[in-house]
Amino acid sequence: xxxxxxxxxxxTPRRTRERRWEVFVRExxxxxxxxxxTVAAPSPAVAHEEASRLFAWYARDVWLCPxxxxxxxxxxxxxxxxxxxxxxxxxxSGGEPRVHEETEGTPRVRGGEDRR
Amino acid sequence: xxxxxxxxCGLDAESDGLRYDAADGSAEPQITERKQRRPVVVWxxxxxxxxxxxxxxxGADSDGAPGELSTAEAKGLLGQLADYGVPVVLFSxxxxxxxxxxxxxxxxAADRGIRPVLSTNGTLLTREAAAELKEAGLRYAGVSVDGxxxxxxxxxxxxxxxxxxxxxxxxxxxxxxxTGLRYTITEANAPDLEGVIDLLTDVGVDxxxxxxxxxxxxxxxxxxxxxxxxxxxxxxxxxxxxxxxYHDRGxxxxxxLVGNYADAGYLVEYARRxxxxxxxxxxxxxxERNGGDPAGERVAxxxxxxxxxxxxxxxGHALGNxxxxxxxxxxxxxxxxxxxxxxxxxxxxxxxxxxxxxxSICRGGSRLRxxxxxxxxxxxxxxxxxxxxxxxxxTPGAAD
Numbered sequence: 001x002x003x004x005x006x007x008x009x010x011x012t013p014r015r016t017r018e019r020r021w022e023v024f025v026r027e028x029x030x031x032x033x034x035x036x037x038t039v040a041a042p043s044p045a046v047a048h049e050e051a052s053r054l055f056a057w058y059a060r061d062v063w064l065c066p067x068x069x070x071x072x073x074x075x076x077x078x079x080x081x082x083x084x085x086x087x088x089x090x091x092x093s094g095g096e097p098r099v100h101e102e103t104e105g106t107p108r109v110r111g112g113e114d115r116r
Numbered sequence: 117x118x119x120x121x122x123x124x125c126g127l128d129a130e131s132d133g134l135r136y137d138a139a140d141g142s143a144e145p146q147i148t149e150r151k152q153r154r155p156v157v158v159w160x161x162x163x164x165x166x167x168x169x170x171x172x173x174x175g176a177d178s179d180g181a182p183g184e185l186s187t188a189e190a191k192g193l194l195g196q197l198a199d200y201g202v203p204v205v206l207f208s209x210x211x212x213x214x215x216x217x218x219x220x221x222x223x224x225a226a227d228r229g230i231r232p233v234l235s236t237n238g239t240l241l242t243r244e245a246a247a248e249l250k251e252a253g254l255r256y257a258g259v260s261v262d263g264x265x266x267x268x269x270x271x272x273x274x275x276x277x278x279x280x281x282x283x284x285x286x287x288x289x290x291x292x293x294x295t296g297l298r299y300t301i302t303e304a305n306a307p308d309l310e311g312v313i314d315l316l317t318d319v320g321v322d323x324x325x326x327x328x329x330x331x332x333x334x335x336x337x338x339x340x341x342x343x344x345x346x347x348x349x350x351x352x353x354x355x356x357x358x359x360x361x362y363h364d365r366g367x368x369x370x371x372x373l374v375g376n377y378a379d380a381g382y383l384v385e386y387a388r389r390x391x392x393x394x395x396x397x398x399x400x401x402x403x404e405r406n407g408g409d410p411a412g413e414r415v416a417x418x419x420x421x422x423x424x425x426x427x428x429x430x431x432g433h434a435l436g437n438x439x440x441x442x443x444x445x446x447x448x449x450x451x452x453x454x455x456x457x458x459x460x461x462x463x464x465x466x467x468x469x470x471x472x473x474x475x476s477i478c479r480g481g482s483r484l485r486x487x488x489x490x491x492x493x494x495x496x497x498x499x500x501x502x503x504x505x506x507x508x509x510x511t512p513g514a515a516d
Contacts, residue, residue, distance in 0.1 A: 010439055012183035016163050016419055016431070017175045025453070036452055038423065038434045053491050054433060057464075058453045078422065078439050079188035081196060 226253025296323030
């Protein structure tokens with residue numbers, strides 16, 4: 001019996017501003033669609049324009065999927081590649097970084113300490 | 117990054133010591149060689165910022181981005197970069213000092229053998245913060261100032277930002293942390309250029325990095341204030357002349373140009389005219405080794421949520437995300453048609469680039485600017501300011 005891989009779901013947001021779109025292209029109709037990263041755009045039409053320019057010499061077909069609606073089940077964890085402090089679970093659950101709340105040039109801590 | 121002071125005045129470039137192993141005197145040539153092939157990685161540690169600058173390539177604001185890398189994930193990233201042989205990590209933002217774990221992460225990077233450097237607006241750099249960062253292993257702090265007080269504060273969206281940045285620079289100098297200026301030249305602040313150098317030289321700064329505007333983030337919204345090619349040419353000539361004047365009177369400031377590899381061809385032409393053919397040829401040979409526009413090869417960017425970009429200015433497109441697979445796997449994946457094409461771009465460049473004599477030291481300049489203004493990834497950089505008679509191999513040296 002094949003042992004089932006232990007995957008966790010990675011659902012942290014992928015955008016810093018605009019929506020991001022996973023881009024798939026292929027060079028000829030006999031090729032499978034190939035993922036070539038993401039583009040930021042407010043709509044699929046604008047994302048298509050952007051992807052068309054970026055891969056103009058290559059892409060015959062373009063597929064776009066909303067990056068935030070992709071459910072990624074993976075055995076890989078960025079935090080666990082280095083973690084020795086036991087906070088990988090926090091990282092995987094999308095824990096925010098510890099940040100200062102800036103006030104008049106004097107930083108104070110905003111949240112996050114309870115996650116350490 | 118092109119060092120005017122190194123190329124025209126022979127001053128050893130601090131950036132060479134950071135980028136390469138020259139400053140370490142490494143006895144392990146294979147490690148030295150490996151590190152020299154790896155990119156400098158800019159990590160936008162957060163999107164949060166206490167200022168709101170007109171040209172911010174990261175589109176930073178007071179909100180930050182949901183799901184920014186946690187401390188553990190940031191260490192995972194830094195560990196990956198160390199294992200891959202990345203020589204330098206530039207902690208950027210947003211404003212990186214807003215991250216409470218910044219000192220911890222700088223120390224972690226240094227412990228893993230990466231040279232940590234900082235890009236900051238300087239306004240949160242207290243003496244205590246500067247001392248802690250230096251103790252943690254920070255090698256350099258670049259502080260952004262974009263004009264004298266009035267223009268800088270208008271540009272950065274906060275009154276008093278200039279004075280706060282100067283206090284931050286002084287704090288770094290007080291604790292012995294190497295610091296320098298970052299200045300993005302636009303039509304709005306070009307008149308302040310000499311004044312800023314004079315003022316900060318008096319404060320004790322001796323390193324000045326001048327950035328050309330790239331068209332990413334909010335920078336894409338202010339293309340109309342970018343210098344025209346002819347005005348860029350004047351600004352770069354002013355910097356060359358100023359650098360030589362300072363050196364002639366014994367003040368060895370370091371001046372660098374970032375973001376427009378037309379500068380490479382211009383420096384060769386400038387040297388040919390001002391310093392002679394032999395000097396110009398030495399500059400050309402150095403710049404050929406330097407390799408031209410670095411997008412997709414000698415510089416990479418990781419944004420606050422882990423997206424990997426071709427440069428820090430090119431955040432509209434991501435090659436992948438370090439939450440999905442290691443940085444090295446993303447960066448080495450030349451089955452990615454865009455990454456592969458950029459690394460092998462020479463034969464794809466069109467228009468005046470296709471037979472330019474400086475193509476080998478420029479590589480077409482900014483592909484992002486070409487894409488944003490023409491829609492063609494391989495069109496000429498619209499901010500190339502070299503003249504037709506300069507780019508033609510048969511008639512070099514016809515410059516002003």
